[in-house]
Amino acid sequence: MLAQQLVNGVLLGATYALFALGFTLIFGVLRVINLVYGFYFSAGAFMALFLTRQYGWPIVAALPVAAAGAGVLAIALDWVLLTRLRRVGAPELASLMVTLGAVLALYAASTALLGPDIRRLPPDLIGAEAMVIAGVRITAAQVLILVATAVLVGGLIALMRGTRLGLALRAMAENPDAAGLMGIDTGRLAALVSFISGALAGAGGVLIGLNFNAIHPYMGEAMMLRGFVVIIVGGLGDIRGALIAGLLLGIVEVLTAGYVASGLKEAVAFAILVAVLWTRPVGLFGRAVVRRA
Amino acid sequence: MMAWWDDFFWTYQNLVYALGINGLLALSIYVVLAVGQLSLGQAAFMGLGAYSSTIMTVKFKLPFLLVLPASCVVPVVFALLIGGPTLRLSGVYLAIATIGLGEVLRAVYLNIDYFGGALGLSGIPERAGVGAIYGLLVVALLVLWLVGRSHIGRAMEAMRTDETAAEVMGINVPRYRLGALLASAVLAGLAGALSAHVSSFIGPNEYGFEPAVTILSYALLGGIGTPIAPVLGAWILTLLPEMLRGLADFRLVFNGLIIVIAVLFLPRGLLAFRLRRS
């Protein structure tokens, strides 16, 4: 039973990490806590739902298209909401508030439009039958999540560390003004980061919607609290940190529910958050200096 | 005419109470915004005030005159717990930690039978009324107005506009921020206690993320130029859905858009342009 619980924990943790990837990327480069991020997550899931239900697309086709769609949506919303604030160099709380208002309006409007009901992807989209490996049960959707998380984390780290683009992004994260002077087109880079993070969110929404088989407008909001815990504990902007923190949180939550009390599952996440804020605000794996007031 | 008035007041009594209570909540977020911080825990502080005061009234049978001031204690303790580590850091940390606070308190109320679990606490006697609610609102407005005109108010404004400059001027920024967060917890706690004692029932799902954002939209609609502005914002946002029934469905869309528009285009608040001292 412990083996199964650990697998459950790793799977849950992978969904948290998957959700947090783009979230922490936006902060890492653009220095914004972009709360609309949760909406890209819902939007990606709904696009995949539409493509598979309406047009009978297979999941391999619907997943990248939905991710790209969420990415384009992210460029558009970032442009509407944040370019103005970036131009005047507004404090980060201003952008936090704008995205907060926007995401609330977007969730409420999409609920009014689509209804609050939980929707499901077509049942035969991916085998729901579990495979049994050494007494541990795992489904195809869960394997897909593990693989996708590993590939995306690896790809992002390679992009940031090993390419010229990554260098430009890191320069922009360090100091946007200086990066601009050095000839980096910060406007286009911001759009690119928005697209990547929106696409990550969209892909996460599809995969998680597929795994738990539940898609509804507020699904992004439900993940948001865990997303906060993961990016703070992992260190704001730290991609590898987000992966480790996500897995850790998933395992701790599952073990708490399995061996202590299921009601404490949610409180555990927050206890970790407060403990990290008190003792190591840069995050468990953070090296960056946290800007102090 | 008297009978008509009695019926009229009875019908809208809850709304009259809500206007006063939401006014206090608007002031509670105003205090935090005034030092350039953002808290999304005002609903959580309100919930702490509501739960602690209800327990004092229902389980310990304490008199309301004692319960009301005591209802600030628990919110203040939690404000210290959250504000202590985060206020030394940049503003996003407080915002994130306070969002989390609302969620975890909900889990606590739900899982501990003493707090009634999902059934909430019911049978709360009606101890508060127009006098208590509006009396406190007027006192809070006066105090905040006086503080705003004093050297504390000028320090707060300096921090909001340029915190580095404020530090250079010798203002102890973290201490002011903590002070503001504690004051806001007091106001929200009082509002929670008052609302619990006019509505006979409180539940664990009333103090989460959405009410916190609604409280923020009060202040951003009104603007934070003077303390009266956020209160007016609260009144408008409380009255509008009552008067325009169709709007009720889109209340959250509306509140969200107000925040977006206010921050992007009218940083002084939608109403502020008429209220600012010229």
Next chain:
Amino acid sequence: MNRRHLMTGAIAGLAASTLPAAAQAAGIPVGAIEILTGPAAAYGIAIKAGLELALDTINQKGILGGQKIALTVEDSAGDKNQAINAARKLIGRDKAVLIIGPTLSNEMFAVGPVTNERKVPTIGTSTTATGITEIGPYIFRTSLPESDVVPVTFKKAQARGVKTVALMYANDDAFSKSGFDVMKAAAEKLGLKILTIETFGSKDTDFSAQLTKVKGLKPDAVTISALVEPVSGVLLQARQLGFGKETLFIGGNGSNSPKLGDIAGAAADGMIVGSPWFIAKPDPLNTAFVAAFKAKYNKDPDQFAAQAYDCMFIAAAAIERAGAADSEKITAALAKTSYTGVMGPFAFTAGRDPASSEGVVVLEMKGGKFGIAS
């Protein structure tokens, strides 16, 4: 806009919104408070449909010498404050002599004290939590509390050889929590061994930790008290984790919805649920109701519509027997109700709860549809 204009505007607006009361005065004013918008709107909309279908019949003949009942349905959106405002408006402005609703038990705990203070009889048609009618002498309910339904279901399970149970419930809404309290009490009373109690949130999507733990304990039955969405989620994930036919799943009132089969499909097969009403109940009154409902709304009625349908007739009969549109007299008449409707014979106990649970049937999921359990 300056301050004075704002306040005058507000008061003028409020005064204007009280005016339609006079225009609506034709007929006997009855109010209903239901959830018509928001996440739980499906329940309120079903109830409203049931009430209005009954009203068609009642108003054809009229009561109290040909008068019509003027029903005003206010939306609570599932929000406590909006429900209280609605109750105050219905009583203060519309002078409603009787209130039906509100939809959720939590709302009743907030609204009940207000209507009870004004001595206006209030009948819940869907409030199944414990303690509803203890709010006051003017609070009634026609919905069978879970404490009457669950033991019937559990006895059926025991007859099938169930000796050990694991109890699961959503701990964040009043309905699921009080359903669980009842299940726990019933299991203890029947001598079923409770192996574990596991909670989850109504909006959770991952139940794997709890289910894995339950599976390790090998209970004969797993009971779930939650609304239909999370119940479906639990069942789907349970099948993935390898729960098979050897485990009996038992649902509460929340599982008693055709949506269970729509969402969970074959994963829900074999689940048993107790219900105060069953659409295919072979009873002429019931068949006529189902046919009339289908004709008017072009869909099948559910339990909530059936309960509301009966409630409207019970209320109308009480007003008729009271002989006047007077709240105090209607309350007295309600207490003496003896009525046979689509749910079966109905009377109130001295505590204003339904007197008989004879109508309860145990249903079982087969191929995505409910049928009578064998």
